[in-house]
Amino acid sequence: MAYDIRTFGDPVLASVAEDVKNIDGKIVRLSQAMLQAMYRAPGLGLAAPQIGVQKQIFVYDIDGTPTTLINPRIVESSGEWVYDEGCLSIPGLYVEMVRPKQVLLAALDLEGNEVTVEADELLARLFQHELDHLNGVLMFERMTADQRDEAMREYRRISESGASGETRHISLK
Ligand code: ZN
Secondary structure (H helix, E strand, O other): OOOOOOOOOOHHHHOOOEOOOOOOHHHHHHHHHHHHHHHHOOOOEEEHHHHOOOEOEEEEOOOOOOEEEEEEEEEEEEOOEEEEEEOOOOOOEEEEEEEOOEEEEEEEOOOOOEEEEEEEHHHHHHHHHHHHHHOOOOHHHHOOHHHHHHHHHHHHHHHHHOOOOOOEEEOOO
16 A cells, blocks of 8 residues: 655644554554655655654665664764755755754664664664654754744745745755
8 A cells, every 4th residue: 555645734743653562564564665655755764654654663764774663762862963854744845953963762673672773963863853753743843943934934835836846955044
């Protein structure tokens, strides 16, 4: 089954996802559907709420290794790193943001094993972004007030013009 990616304004993106209690065949199939939607977009990461499923699960692939993490939490974070962050649910916008440079993430894998991942720079940013999705938080809430005004205006303009593929970069201010 193919899923559409939900975009800004859809209430599912603003709600907190539930913990996964049983890692069963349904969860495995969900993870496959999420990877499929992510590659089709294409994107580097995708959280379940982005396809309308309120469960604590996200997928990513930044180096050719598709990975699924379940019930994730950030155990430690440190440093600062500036990066142009984008989101499949806010298509067209890339916003320069500061967040911690390194994070240590704990989660379950698809076999139910507890795993920890030390992440730096791009992967650390991806983890923080996907965890935000699982908590109903979108990039707009991480921007400065000035960036948010500009981002809202630009997003509205891009979506009203129907110009798919158009992108807008918003620098740190
Ligand atoms: Zn996103």
